[in-house]
Amino acid sequence: MKFRKSFKHALNMVLHAKLRSWLTILGIVIGVAAVIAIVSLGEALQQDMTSQLGDLGGDILTLTAGRSRALFFSHNRMKDSRGSSSASEEEIVIDRTDLQALKGISDIKLMDTQIRGDAEIYYVAEKGSVTVYGVDPATWSQITTSEIGEGRMLGPADSNVIVVGGRIADGFFDKQLGVNQLLTIEERLFRIVGILDDNSNSIYMPIDKAYEILEDKEKGVYDSIVIQVKNEDELDQTIENIEHKLMIIRHVTESTKDFTISSNQQSNDARAEMMGSMTMFLTAIAAVALLVGAVGIANTMFTSVLEKTKEIGIMKSIGARNKDILIIFLLNAALIGFIGGLLGVIFGILLSGLLPALMGTGGGVMSRMGSAGSVVSISSIIIALGASVFIGMASGVIPAYQASKLKPVDALRYE
Amino acid sequence: MDYKSTLFIKEHRRIIIYIKQRELEQRMNQTLLHLENVWKIYKMGEVEVPALKGVTVEIKKGDFVAIIGASGSGKSTMMNLIGCLDMPSKGSIFLKNKDITKLSESNLATLRGETIGFIFQQYNLIHSITAFDNVMLPLEFLEIDDKTAYERAKKILDMVGLSDKTHHLPTQLSGGQQQRVSIARSLAADPEIILADEPTGNLDSVTGKSIMEMFHRLWKEEGKTIIMVTHDLKLAKYAHTTIELKDGEIIRIDKN
Numbered sequence: 001m002k003f004r005k006s007f008k009h010a011l012n013m014v015l016h017a018k019l020r021s022w023l024t025i026l027g028i029v030i031g032v033a034a035v036i037a038i039v040s041l042g043e044a045l046q047q048d049m050t051s052q053l054g055d056l057g058g059d060i061l062t063l064t065a066g067r068s069r070a071l072f073f074s075h076n077r078m079k080d081s082r083g084s085s086s087a088s089e090e091e092i093v094i095d096r097t098d099l100q101a102l103k104g105i106s107d108i109k110l111m112d113t114q115i116r117g118d119a120e121i122y123y124v125a126e127k128g129s130v131t132v133y134g135v136d137p138a139t140w141s142q143i144t145t146s147e148i149g150e151g152r153m154l155g156p157a158d159s160n161v162i163v164v165g166g167r168i169a170d171g172f173f174d175k176q177l178g179v180n181q182l183l184t185i186e187e188r189l190f191r192i193v194g195i196l197d198d199n200s201n202s203i204y205m206p207i208d209k210a211y212e213i214l215e216d217k218e219k220g221v222y223d224s225i226v227i228q229v230k231n232e233d234e235l236d237q238t239i240e241n242i243e244h245k246l247m248i249i250r251h252v253t254e255s256t257k258d259f260t261i262s263s264n265q266q267s268n269d270a271r272a273e274m275m276g277s278m279t280m281f282l283t284a285i286a287a288v289a290l291l292v293g294a295v296g297i298a299n300t301m302f303t304s305v306l307e308k309t310k311e312i313g314i315m316k317s318i319g320a321r322n323k324d325i326l327i328i329f330l331l332n333a334a335l336i337g338f339i340g341g342l343l344g345v346i347f348g349i350l351l352s353g354l355l356p357a358l359m360g361t362g363g364g365v366m367s368r369m370g371s372a373g374s375v376v377s378i379s380s381i382i383i384a385l386g387a388s389v390f391i392g393m394a395s396g397v398i399p400a401y402q403a404s405k406l407k408p409v410d411a412l413r414y415e
Numbered sequence: 416m417d418y419k420s421t422l423f424i425k426e427h428r429r430i431i432i433y434i435k436q437r438e439l440e441q442r443m444n445q446t447l448l449h450l451e452n453v454w455k456i457y458k459m460g461e462v463e464v465p466a467l468k469g470v471t472v473e474i475k476k477g478d479f480v481a482i483i484g485a486s487g488s489g490k491s492t493m494m495n496l497i498g499c500l501d502m503p504s505k506g507s508i509f510l511k512n513k514d515i516t517k518l519s520e521s522n523l524a525t526l527r528g529e530t531i532g533f534i535f536q537q538y539n540l541i542h543s544i545t546a547f548d549n550v551m552l553p554l555e556f557l558e559i560d561d562k563t564a565y566e567r568a569k570k571i572l573d574m575v576g577l578s579d580k581t582h583h584l585p586t587q588l589s590g591g592q593q594q595r596v597s598i599a600r601s602l603a604a605d606p607e608i609i610l611a612d613e614p615t616g617n618l619d620s621v622t623g624k625s626i627m628e629m630f631h632r633l634w635k636e637e638g639k640t641i642i643m644v645t646h647d648l649k650l651a652k653y654a655h656t657t658i659e660l661k662d663g664e665i666i667r668i669d670k671n
Contacts, residue, residue, distance in 0.1 A: 001555050001556050001558065002555070002558055005555045012543055012544060013543070016543040310539070311541055313539075314539045314540075314541060315541075315552070315556070316500075316524065317498065317500060317527070317533045317539075318527075318528060318532075318533065318552060318553040318556065318600065318601075318604075319524055319525065319527055319528020319529070319553050319556040319557060319604065320524060320528075320556050321520065321521045321524040321525065321556070322520055322521065322524070323521065324524075324556060407500075407501070408500040408501075409495045409500040409501040412500065412535075412539070
């Protein structure tokens, strides 16, 4: 039988299929839709990440005290277990000495000294707790990756003014806040000069004022120093230079190093990696759904062969070769896969359009995924369709082979 | 008209009749199907049940054969073997001088498609496709080109008197109509042999008679070889040769 005719008969079989076949198709639809939605979401995240990496300054380094979080903690524990009083030991900090040392490094373009802490804020009769950042008003606006939405950034001559995160201006209090309005932070009045284009609960103010607000902070000691390097391509070299200089100043060696320099690039990479593995995990779950769909096809095909045994006998009696029967049944399975895949792609696209809206309201990673939106690429559609046709054929190959090998006399006798 | 030309015409007619008779004899002399000591043994668990016990018979081209016998006599088994639907346990079957036991599955299927047209008691039409597509099916398996196949199917459905029912599904047709579709299907590939298994078994006597008349016409006018399995002795009277089976053996061969 010619391929075209075999295809016609296979299509006819699908079109005359009973509810069972459509349920099987539904299995594939769910699997493919899940895969498409998750993969497209993952792709969107990756794109989002890359675009952020572009404008999120790969040229920014952050210097903090302590070797790394994990080591720092274990170091503290060791001290405790030794029972020595921690007060007698000098606390590890970053201070003016370090800043002076850094100023002598030619690879550094700009530096921003920062402290941070929690503070109470009041507006009209409402109050709340926010994170306050004290920043160098002269350099912060050039180094920060945040973007201004309304008003302006902090300037070198600023004193009693603040820049607030988008969420503080809109949503934190019942009343919306605007530029030039006054806000009370720890009983001091500040004027809002700018609102950031983000969703944060942060407030930025000149570092001198922040020392007054955050009482536990010692003047001249910084929580971190944000460094912008001159040449992004020589980032590793610059980090090495900074580390070298600081080690000399702080009298430490490679093994007793008590500070950490992290780059935005590193943290972005880490975040991307985490997102990637999460997408992988979700895709694996979706793949299981697809696998269940494949088992469904195989099951339906076996039943279908049983059901069509007599027809197979009839076809053989009027001249069908084993090959003809095999091709018809294989095409049937492939078509079930294809139709399932096609519907799955359509539902997947709809779903990936809906998911961001559903997840956007949550917090954390989910809302990140949500805000990223979704991108359904042509390649993922083609891969999904190809995979579902393949799954259909792979799960149909054994039933189809069995069908083709039926003895005509036995098949005809089947009722 | 003068005497001479009348004589000439008479002579001419006589010659034509003679030639036709010779043709029929020649046709009948050609062996189409030959069963040589054919055994068919079914295994029922431990027990071996022989359905055919060394059957030897020749069926000539252009013959109308009725295979009769009570149920369990082995006539269905014989029909399956003749139709190449099953293989003998022992012995050989020659169809058009080819030993079917030695043919590959694919070649056997093609030989079956080209040479034998089946008609079943249950009609055995494919229910999901129209009468027309059912008739087209054997031609599709033989990969006949669309135009020829289409015209052939149309012509044959017209011949069996169903030109107005071509696009009906089998379930929308009466038993007699369905059987006529199955006859049309059996004739589609223009096979030499029509193999019919109780063709009127499910039909009323009037419809059954019209079907039998159709067979008779196919035999007389189209020169088809017809092999019919039946337990109905009245139907066997339509046949030229009657083979009677009993307990897996041929007990009688009659010629009308």
